[in-house]
Ligand code: ADP
């Protein structure tokens with residue numbers, strides 16, 4: 001590198017002289033035949049397995065059925081042959097420990113025959129169970145390091161696949177991860193348990209009201225993934241981005257998102273090549289990505305798939321995040337999944353679209369043409385409102401994280417107050433039911449079914465949706481699904497879906513008990529349900545809010561309604577072990593008390609760990625990079641002021657420029673010292689993990705913000721050619 005210029009300038013120079021054009025794959029002519037090429041799918045198993053083995057495989061899990069050892073051997077052998085044909089040399093149990101990301105340990109198919117020749121081997125035992133050394137994964141006290149046994153077990157409900165990176169092909173088997181004592185150490189196990197709980201309770205309810213064909217129910221989820229892309233050379237000059245995922249410094253760029261000209265704008269060529277590459281890889285992995293577009297902030301984008309069953313959708317979203325990050329490297333880009341990589345522009349979320357489908361293919365959240373007559377729909381709606389009203393801290397627990405705290409409550413993402421927007425029409429239905437009116441009459445149908453007249457005769461007739469969109473609600477009803485909008489972009493979808501499934505299952509269970517009671521009084525199931533509905537809607541209507549969730553009036557109104565406003569992760573996590581919350585998880589068989597306590601501990605430690613990394617980074621960058629730069633510039637200004645004073649007068653502009661930088665530099669030095677002291681204090685605390693997390697939140701965050709304010713101010717004054725970090729403008733507008 002030219003020693004006379006800063007890394008920032010060097011990177012910009014490289015960028016200006018042309019980036020390596022990505023060797024993007026040609027758009028597949030036929031995405032349909034490429035789709036799922038790398039997946040050991042159900043239809044592949046149907047083709048390749050003996051019919052009886054395939055049939056037994058399809059019903060494992062039902063009524064407690066497990067896979068017999070000889071069947072597992074058959075499946076393993078077929079799976080291995082297929083994977084080797086795809087070029088795989090290794091296999092891995094692919095799991096999701098409490099780190100929030102995926103984990104893998106590769107073993108080759110190699111075994112030695114008696115004469116020393118290499119042969120391939122992969123037994124049913126290898127397929128079903130693995131034992132990674134679990135001592136270094138977060139366990140929250142469920143295991144001590146000297147009792148490090150942890151096991152992975154095959155989850156046949158999510159298909160195995162081969163991952164390809166260059167010439168390296170690996171068979172990946174989705175698995176759960178649990179401890180020697182049988183407690184879950186991952187996010188998949190409770191997700192699967194929550195799906196079972198929701199299915200069980202919903203089937204009970206449906207059967208009670210006469211839907212006897214309802215035998216099982218599965219939540220369906222589609223996640224809209226937002227992300228940022230930054231040129232990799234600039235990214236590499238920002239240790240804060242590399243290590244903490246977000247910029248800890250950075251003054252506002254002259255152009256951010258104020259012109260609203262990035263959202264849905266024509267996708268830049270370089271980005272389109274990247275997206276195409278990502279999609280080809282995901283199609284091969286059977287991930288049905290469907291939508292791509294520019295998002296609101298500069299350099300922000302989104303990808304969304306077609307919805308799938310919650311468990312598969314969660315695994316697929318982990319793959320989406322992995323493929324985005326890895327493919328970015330091939331394109332000299334860095335993909336940022338953090339919730340708030342940049343101040344002053346929107347952060348990134350992951351909208352979790354959620355609905356309930358039963359075994360007959362019926363979507364229980366589809367209101368149909370006459371919602372006021374649709375008893376299953378109304379009951380599920382009532383259960384969702386009940387879940388929000390009584391158990392919303394559990395939803396808030398599903399989205400905790402130091403990164404997401406920067407988003408929630410800011411005027412870009414839903415607030416931390418959980419409520420549902422159901423639209424004016426549905427609310428009218430609710431009100432009619434509550435007041436005992438015949439809701440099929442009156443103004444309920446006023447809007448539905450009408451169409452627009454745009455005054456252009458050549459345009460087709462366009463019918464009006466039953467409700468406008470509400471972009472500010474954390475849980476917005478969007479026609480036949482709810483869109484939960486408060487999940488963070490980097491977060492595993494598992495957590496929020498565990499919360500949704502468990503609390504709705506609990507609420508449905510509560511409703512079932514009430515209906516059963518009325519049945520004992522002589523009513524039929526559906527009579528009992530109709531009788532109950534007005535009471536349910538009346539009790540839980542407080543959870544409905546169709547207005548502007550960003551307004552300060554709503555914060556006051558929500559407080560009057562008694563809806564919790566859990567503003568940060570630490571405050572939320574403090575509630576995890578309260579008896580009411582433990583009861584919900586335990587009653588649905590989703591998490592035991594021991595598992596909850598472990599999770600609470602892990603998530604608090606995660607919070608502290610992230611804050612300390614950010615604080616250490618702020619300190620080291622501030623001291624070793626920003627301060628020396630500011631000092632250099634101060635010196636230059638001093639020389640200039642000295643010169644000028646000789647020539648003009650003591651109070652000339654040169655002198656005041658120097659004074660301003662000098663004062664800021666001195667203040668920076670002082671604030672860095674304060675930050676250092678706070679870091680030491682928090683690190684040395686010998687208290688509960690909760691108290692430590694509170695101290696990190698209350699002491700470290702403000703101390704970091706103080707440093708940041710000074711640095712960002714200095715950035716606007718110091719010679720840009722010596723400023724060490726790429727600026728927001730560099731990163732936003734260089735692609
Ligand atoms: P919207 O315009 O309301 O955002 P889209 O059709 O664009 O809706 O879908 C956004 C996401 O919601 C996609 O991932 C899509 O697959 C998913 N989605 C659509 N219908 C459902 C449903 N019934 N259940 C769950 N997710 C759904």
Ligand code: MG
Nearest residue numbers: 224226302351
């Ligand atoms: Mg979106």
